[in-house]
Structures are given as C-alpha cells and as structure tokens.
Amino acid sequence: MSDKSHLNHLLWLTIGTIFISTSGALGKYISMPTPVIIWWRSFLAAIFLLLFCLYKGIDLKINNRKDRWTFFLAATFMGAHWITYFYALKLSNVALGMLSLFTFPVITALLEPLFSKTKFDLIHVLLGLLVLIGIYILAPEFDLKSSQLQGILLGLLSALCYALRILILKGQVVKYNGTMLMFYQVVVLAVILIPVLFFMDTSNITTQYPYVILLALLTTAIGHTLFVNSLKYFKASTASIIGSSQPIFGIIIAYFFLNEIPTIHTFVGGTLILLTVVIESIRSKFK
Template sequence: MDPVKRSLYSLHFTVMLLGGTALFSQVIPLSAYDITVGRAIFGCIFLFCLVKLTGETWSLNSTKDYFIGTVLGVIMTLHWVTYFAAMQYAGVSVGIIALFTFPVITVFLEPLIDKVKLAWQDVISVIVVFMGIILIVPEVSLENDITLGVLVGVLSAFLYALRNIAHRQYFSQYSGIKGMYFQTLIISLCSIWFASDAFWSMDTHTLGLLVLLGTLFTAVPHAMVAACLRHLRAKTFSLVACMQPFYGVVLAIIVLNETPRWQTLIGGILVISAAIYETIHTQKQATTTPE
C-alpha cells in the first residue's frame, strides 16, 4: 500500500482512539481527577519506553526548558481534569463538542500573543460557535448538569488552546513523543499526591481500564501521530483531527447508548464547521506568509 494512504488510514484510526478517550469518563467509576491521575501515570510509563526505544534521551536541553515543560504539564493537568469532568456532567456527545471550540479560541488567543490583527472572518467563526453552544445548552442555569458540562468543556478548550500555543512557541524543539512524555510526567507528579481513597482502593477492572486509557488511547495515538506526519502534511492532520468529535459521538451512541438531542447535533455541526474553517484558513495563511 502507498505510504501516504497507509498514513492517512492510520491517522483516522488515531483520531478515533483520541475520540474514544471520552468514553472512559462514563465507564471508569472514578472522579475526573482520579481518571486524570491514572491516565497520566500509565501514559507516562508507556511514553518513557517509546522515548528509550527511539533512542532519545529523557532529559531536556536546559533549565528554561524544564520550567516551560513544567508549566505545560500543569496546564495539561487542568485540561484533562476539566475534559473528563465535562463528559461526566453533560455526557460524551455534548462534552466533546464543547471541547472543540478550542480552534476558534486559539484564533482569539494568538493575536494577543503574536500581536497581529484579528480578521473579520474569525469574528464570524466565533459567532457561529456561539450559536452552536446556545443550541447545545438546554437552559442558562448552573444547576443544569448539561449547561455546567458545556461551561467546563469550554474551559477545557481554553486550557488546551493555551497549551498548544505555548507548546508550539516554546517547546516544539522536542519530538511529539518526548514532549508528551515530559508533560505526562509532570501531570503524574502534580496530581498523584491528591488522588482520592477510591483511586488507591480501585478494583482490577478499573485498573485495567486506566491502563487501557493511558496506553492504547493516550500514548499510542501520540506515537502514531508522529509516525503519520512523516508522510502527511500538517494541514491534512489538522483537518482529520476535526473528525474527533464525530468519532466520539458515534462511539458514545454505539457503546454507551447515548441519544443526543437534535439541538446537540445541529450545534455540533456549527462548532465543527467553524473548527474546520479555521483549520483551513490558518493553513492557507501559513503557506502564503513569507518566511
């Protein structure tokens, strides 16, 4: 098979695995925080092995990089906790759609950091996303779990966008596997001290689910992304990544028997359409901007 086609198929499988992480918020009988602890620990162990297998050293280049990596790890800790919390409050379908407001949030954050002017097309994207969120939210009340889940999901999206921007600017000199390994190490070190009694007394079934989440659904996809990018353009990866909510919703329907409301589906289409547009628009700007 042509390596480009093989990489494309692998990328879709990778994105499906990443979309499947949301399912664990419902099937693991632990809090969002404890799930984050387990995911980080087992993901870190697996990624450390991958780093050694690829011949890389586990150490970073400078004290400054250790500081930056630690900050990124703390942001990722908060992102993962709010990610699983959003799913537990609102369900997988709503939570994962709320998370994918991050491409549009990124559009608003980047001008503040890069000091560039915000385009009018980006404002329209934000309006479209806002309309999608309005459709998803059943009522404006924090006493409603779905509304609370949407707000927590958008907060998670903000943290994810912030982490991605900071990673690209200050930590991109490291491979994806090594960068993610160090961040999961920080997440583990930050969070393990505050794990609940339920985490330490979990049964073997719950332990197995956490191992599965940390390895097959976390470490493996990040390794596969690095491999796929050898044959695919970054634009292709970004566009396929926008399929994650679709895969997540489909898996939630099949595995968890979720039945999303029609408002959720339409709102999701609006949010994902804006995400796809911003992905294409950003890539066009990158290719037309002189070095």
C-alpha cells in the same frame, strides 16, 4: 510521496484520531474520582511513553531551564484540560462534552496574537460568534443548575486550557520530539497529582484497571503519538480537519458502548462548531 505511502500515513492518522476519540466514552465510563483517573492515566502513559522513547532511542535531554518551565506550564494546562473535560463528560454526556471541547481551534486562533506576532484577524471573531451560536443550540436550557449546561461550561474551560497548552508548546515542537514532549507532560502531571491519592477514593482501581490501561495506552500513548507523528507528513491544517472528526467518532463509540443517543440540538449545534474547525483549517492552508 507515493499514493500508497500517502494512503498509509492517512490511515495511521485516522487510526490515531479514532484512538484519541475513545477518551469520551472511557472518561464517562470509568467509575473513579476524576483526578484519580487522570493520575493513573498520566502515570501509566509515562511508563508506556518512556519505554517507547528508550526503544526508539529518542533523546530525553531538555536543553535549558527556560524550556523546563515551559514543559511544566504546558503540563499544568494539560492536566487542567483533562480534569475539566472528564468532569464535563460526567456532568453531561459524551456528545456535549466532546463538542464543547472542540471550540479549542477557534479559541486558539483568537488568543494567538497575544502569544506571537500574528496579526489579529476579524474572521476569527466571526468564527467565534458561529461557535457561540453552536454552543447556544447545544445547551438544552440556560439554567446554571442544569448539569448539562455545567458540563458544556466545563467543556469550554477545558477547551481554553487546551488552547493555552498548544500556544505555550508551539515553539517547542520544532526543538523537541513530539513523543518526548508528551512524556515529560504526563510525568509532571503524575507528580503534581500525587496528593489526590491520599484524600480521594482510589479503591475502584481493582475493578477499573482494564479501562484505565486502555485510556493510558490506547488513547494517550498510542493515539497522541500517531497524531503527532502524522504532522511530519501532513500540514497541521490537514491533521486538524481529520482531528475534528473526533467528536463524530466519540459519539458513535458512546452510542454503541454507553447507549447515548444524541438529540437534534446536539447534531445542529455540533455541526456549527465542527464547521468552524473545518473553515479555519482550510483557511490556514492558504495563509
């Protein structure tokens, strides 16, 4: 790969990461019930991704029934991840929500031996402890009535759902196009969440639609597609390290658009969490 094309791929990967980082500020800002936001996000993203697949001639055929069930299960965990993450953002703030979500690389590493023939690695326990120390520093007080602690706990649940989704989909990435995988997941999620439109308030869409379109197009369709496509040119570990800058971009975006100023606890706890992501990503290069 020439230096120029390498820089181009690096630029697109960074742009994709910044686009995905907008989920924090948009999730906090959009004034609608969380399941309704996620339905609109999924429904609109499905349209954008379908148009992209048709334009690029991407094959949408699913090979067998087992893969259909895998897609369905992955979509369910993705939905649980998005919903708990958005509740985490609304209960706490963008910094705490995003940083607690970014425990997912270590959770993934700890769970991987249960899903594949990977051997259990003691270093993952140490990284897990480092993450727990980071979470302890993040939490202003360990009072379950505290909305910030509730937000952090929901962020951790979101990270668990995200890790499970990654592990379920891992074998499918080799067989199918990344955009096609994302398309089917948002389609399944949009179908699963149809009932929320009948018993939750959806009237705010008339004022919130520009932000919902941004969330579906910029964050979900373009951001995730750019990130998945970058895996063709970079090791997963390199993409993960750059991806771990999402909370940093998210905190900067939240500062400018929501006037959220992180505390010193957020900086120290967040640094420990992101340090574990970088350590694990660098280690995975040499395995």
